[in-house]
Amino acid sequence: MFIKKTSAFSLLLLAVALRLFSAVGCDLNDPDRDVKWLFPESTSCKTVYVSIAEKGGQALLRQVEERLGDNFKGLYETADVPYTMYLIYKGPELIGYIHGVNQKGRYGGIQVFLALDNQGVIRGFYFQKLTSRSAKELRRPEFGRQFVGLSLKEFYEYDPVAGRAPASSRVTAIKNPAPEAEDDFQSSLRALKKNLILVDEFLLGNKYLSAFKPRGPAEDRP
Amino acid sequence: MISIYQVAYKNLLRKKTRSALTVIGIALSAWVLVSLLGFNRGYESALNKDIDNMGFQVLVAAKGCPYEAATLMLKGGTGLRYMKQSVVGEILKHPEVEKVTPMLMAAVFDPNKGEEGGISGYLGVDPATFPAMKSFLKFKQGRWFTDTEAREAVIGYEAAELEQREVGDTLLIPEKNVELKVVGILSRSGTQDDGTIFVPLAALQKIFDKKGELTGVGIKVDKRANMAALEQKLYDLPDVQVVSLAQVKQTIMSLVSTAKVMVLSIALIAILIAMVGVVNTILMSVYERFQEIGILKSMGAMPRDVFRMIWVETVILCLLGGGLGIGLGLGMSKLTDLLIRRLLPYTPTGSLIQINGRLTLLTVAAIVVIGLVSGLYPAWRASRVRPLESIRAEGE
Amino acid sequence: MKPRSPIVLEARDLTKVYTRGSEQVTAVDGVSLQVRQGEFLAFVGPSGSGKTTLINLLGCLDNPTSGTLALGGRIVFGDGKNISETRLTRIRRQTFGYIFQKFYLVPTLTVIENVTLPFAFYRKEGSMRDPLEVLRFLGLEKRINHRPGELSGGEMQRVAIARALVNNPEIILADEPTGNLDSARSREIGQILRDLNEEDGRTILLVTHNPDMAGVAQRVVELRDGRLAPEAGSPKAKARRMRIRRPSRLKPKRIL
Numbered sequence: 001m002f003i004k005k006t007s008a009f010s011l012l013l014l015a016v017a018l019r020l021f022s023a024v025g026c027d028l029n030d031p032d033r034d035v036k037w038l039f040p041e042s043t044s045c046k047t048v049y050v051s052i053a054e055k056g057g058q059a060l061l062r063q064v065e066e067r068l069g070d071n072f073k074g075l076y077e078t079a080d081v082p083y084t085m086y087l088i089y090k091g092p093e094l095i096g097y098i099h100g101v102n103q104k105g106r107y108g109g110i111q112v113f114l115a116l117d118n119q120g121v122i123r124g125f126y127f128q129k130l131t132s133r134s135a136k137e138l139r140r141p142e143f144g145r146q147f148v149g150l151s152l153k154e155f156y157e158y159d160p161v162a163g164r165a166p167a168s169s170r171v172t173a174i175k176n177p178a179p180e181a182e183d184d185f186q187s188s189l190r191a192l193k194k195n196l197i198l199v200d201e202f203l204l205g206n207k208y209l210s211a212f213k214p215r216g217p218a219e220d221r222p
Numbered sequence: 223m224i225s226i227y228q229v230a231y232k233n234l235l236r237k238k239t240r241s242a243l244t245v246i247g248i249a250l251s252a253w254v255l256v257s258l259l260g261f262n263r264g265y266e267s268a269l270n271k272d273i274d275n276m277g278f279q280v281l282v283a284a285k286g287c288p289y290e291a292a293t294l295m296l297k298g299g300t301g302l303r304y305m306k307q308s309v310v311g312e313i314l315k316h317p318e319v320e321k322v323t324p325m326l327m328a329a330v331f332d333p334n335k336g337e338e339g340g341i342s343g344y345l346g347v348d349p350a351t352f353p354a355m356k357s358f359l360k361f362k363q364g365r366w367f368t369d370t371e372a373r374e375a376v377i378g379y380e381a382a383e384l385e386q387r388e389v390g391d392t393l394l395i396p397e398k399n400v401e402l403k404v405v406g407i408l409s410r411s412g413t414q415d416d417g418t419i420f421v422p423l424a425a426l427q428k429i430f431d432k433k434g435e436l437t438g439v440g441i442k443v444d445k446r447a448n449m450a451a452l453e454q455k456l457y458d459l460p461d462v463q464v465v466s467l468a469q470v471k472q473t474i475m476s477l478v479s480t481a482k483v484m485v486l487s488i489a490l491i492a493i494l495i496a497m498v499g500v501v502n503t504i505l506m507s508v509y510e511r512f513q514e515i516g517i518l519k520s521m522g523a524m525p526r527d528v529f530r531m532i533w534v535e536t537v538i539l540c541l542l543g544g545g546l547g548i549g550l551g552l553g554m555s556k557l558t559d560l561l562i563r564r565l566l567p568y569t570p571t572g573s574l575i576q577i578n579g580r581l582t583l584l585t586v587a588a589i590v591v592i593g594l595v596s597g598l599y600p601a602w603r604a605s606r607v608r609p610l611e612s613i614r615a616e617g618e
Numbered sequence: 619m620k621p622r623s624p625i626v627l628e629a630r631d632l633t634k635v636y637t638r639g640s641e642q643v644t645a646v647d648g649v650s651l652q653v654r655q656g657e658f659l660a661f662v663g664p665s666g667s668g669k670t671t672l673i674n675l676l677g678c679l680d681n682p683t684s685g686t687l688a689l690g691g692r693i694v695f696g697d698g699k700n701i702s703e704t705r706l707t708r709i710r711r712q713t714f715g716y717i718f719q720k721f722y723l724v725p726t727l728t729v730i731e732n733v734t735l736p737f738a739f740y741r742k743e744g745s746m747r748d749p750l751e752v753l754r755f756l757g758l759e760k761r762i763n764h765r766p767g768e769l770s771g772g773e774m775q776r777v778a779i780a781r782a783l784v785n786n787p788e789i790i791l792a793d794e795p796t797g798n799l800d801s802a803r804s805r806e807i808g809q810i811l812r813d814l815n816e817e818d819g820r821t822i823l824l825v826t827h828n829p830d831m832a833g834v835a836q837r838v839v840e841l842r843d844g845r846l847a848p849e850a851g852s853p854k855a856k857a858r859r860m861r862i863r864r865p866s867r868l869k870p871k872r873i874l
């Protein structure tokens with residue numbers, strides 16, 4: 001009887017164990033630890049939750065899509081998705097932001113996290129989640145370092161649909177260490193651009209909007 | 223013209239702060255009580271839902287050390303035990319069995335999962351029998367697979383959302399380095415299926431090199447059959463263990479009932495304390511009103527009239543407190559839900575606190591009854607006041 | 619000779635003994651008394667004379683130690699048994715209306731609510747159909763919706779008087795009704811009581827240590843050490859005892 005009971009219980013536990021942890025937005029796995037290693041000089045952090053739906057609805061969605069150069073697609077990229085944004089402080093001074101976005105990759109979800117200074121310039125980049133055969137190469141720090149110093153100004157030039165940027169752009173200079181995962185690499189760039197746009201929209205007050213040049217007809221594209 | 227009830231109500235207004243504090247005391251205990259009852263109901267019904275939604279009532283699994291299944295997480299999938307697929311035929315011989323579905327659980331270590339990697343689990347199911355047993359599962363996108371050997375997958379909503387998978391996407395099984403094509407995403411069911419990745423049975427058997435083996439067989443028992451008798455017979459099968467989901471339910475419920483008893487006692491204590499507050503308030507106001515009560519008696523109030531008046535004051539306080547407490551319970555049920563999920567080890571999916579009309583009435587009734595009881599002494603004491611106790615004899 | 623009005627209250631040898639600590643105090647000692655309908659009696663005497671205790675007995679607010687009391691011919695206290703509070707209440711509300719020194723109005727109720735409060739418990743057959751009339755009679759019609767906190771002392775006592783009248787009591791008992799009022803208000807109350815007695819024919823029993831108030835009554839009874847002072851004797855006493863004949867009215871017309 002005892003065996004029956006305990007095995008029953010443990011089987012149920014197994015069923016529970018198989019239940020994956022549900023994540024709706026894109027949060028830091030461990031904010032205390034993660035903020036500290038991205039911003040060692042920080043003293044406190046504030047978390048803000050926003051979504052496109054509540055801040056501007058369909059009109060805002062269209063604006064963001066235009067700036068991105070690509071539409072929001074699929075079940076999981078909608079105007080209702082909540083975005084978690086972290087404001088980082090040193091004492092009373094705001095020193096930067098952390099923000100992560102979900103992106104569909106080839107085999108699974110990709111979570112791209114950016115650490116930005118208070119002007120919106122990248123000072124840190126990492127994959128919190130990456131399901132890929134080439135995950136090891138892409139997760140190397142050398143890869144992330146390529147993005148330091150870039151901002152939305154440079155990334156406006158990146159076209160996520162075509163998967164490239166003008167030859168002169170600093171974005172083109174970014175190397176993909178895993179050519180067999182080219183699609184995931186491109187997806188990460190798209191995620192990064194989207195990340196920067198969302199931060200600009202919700203936190204920086206559209207500082208970079210003036211730098212945005214809407215795309216002309218297809219012939220004009222490089 | 224004024225009635226006793228109006229007089230009683232206005233009496234309470236005389237000391238507004240005191241009445242308010244007493245009402246708050248009752249409200250808090252009512253809140254605890256109604257939340258507790260709601261939790262009882264919610265937990266049980268969520269648990270039932272989880273278990274009923276398994277689709278089958280009896281599970282035959284491979285015999286093994288009881289805790290090995292639970293340590294699957296730690297051992298990285300090596301702890302599972304298997305049974306031969308032929309057992310299905312054996313099971314079908316029993317007339318009580320209406321339907322069966324064979325299943326194979328498999329797991330691998332995924333270094334990309336979470337911080338230091340985690341387990342990815344897959345459930346191999348037979349497309350011919352499994353969807354029929356779980357007919358209430360609805361699809362958000364796509365449909366079930368049909369070929370038991372196909373390299374396809376149907377994913378529960380939460381698992382899909384985590385990996386941003388949609389129909390047509392690819393799913394990679396790490397370690398085995400096999401790609402599956404997603405053909406269906408299920409809608410939220412509120413059960414553990416939301417986090418499950420379903421793969422055609424034969425395909426999974428091949429990938430994990432477990433041809434002809436199963437980890438479990440789900441059995442749907444004929445409605446008229448005697449489940450206990452069937453379980454007994456199934457025991458005779460070699461190398462298997464029979465899990466009755468009714469048993470599972472009982473096990474968990476008995477674990478939970480200890481918690482229930484503890485919380486129930488706390489609720490009772492809270493109510494007792496609130497009631498002491500009520501008795502104190504009313505009694506104090508009776509003592510302060512001795513003279514007035516004496517005068518009422520001189521106006522023609524019978525002892526029973528005075529009794530009724532004081533009792534009504536008690537009931538008014540209890541009704542106000544009870545109503546407020548129930549309102550709090552309803553309003554804060556989401557918050558309390560979160561709190562409980564933190565505290566308990568196993569919580570079924572679905573809303574944990576379900577407060578319905580019946581529970582509300584029950585709580586109100588409980589509060590009123592206890593109020594009536596605690597009001598007895600002060601009301602009786604008031605009714606016994608003699609007019610002269612109040613009207614001091616001049617100079618005597 | 620005009621027939622005398624019926625006896626509404628008759629007391630015989632009423633005695634009340636208290637135990638105070640180890641001592642026994644005889645507050646009322648063998649008092650016998652008759653009150654007729656329409657009479658206005660004032661009980662006077664020094665403090666400690668037992669007048670309040672006596673009026674409590676007469677008003678059925680307390681049980682005597684011994685003696686009898688009959689109301690309208692029916693015996694209330696007589697066989698040495700204590701009457702229960704419930705029974706006493708029933709007897710009281712049939713017969714008496716009470717006015718006390720402290721007005722005892724309910725502070726959360728308005729004037730009209732206070733006045734009609736007795737109706738919440740008991741409505742006598744023949745009770746007033748319109749309490750507003752009594753308020754008008756007492757000059758309170760402008761104060762109907764005010765609370766006791768907004769009234770003067772004199773007004774409050776008038777409200778108490780109105781309340782005592784709503785159930786049309788046969789006998790009004792007033793225990794030091796002007797004790798908390800200044801002399802001007804006292805005189806007002808005295809006049810009201812007189813009007814109630816003369817115009818309305820109510821029987822009134824009054825306890826007072828104020829000689830002016832006592833003068834309002836027809837008949838003054840003195841108490842000393844729990845006993846009635848002899849009424850007979852001096853011509854003054856005789857004059858006090860004389861019942862003032864009601865001018866050309868056999869039965870008092872009830873205007874209220």
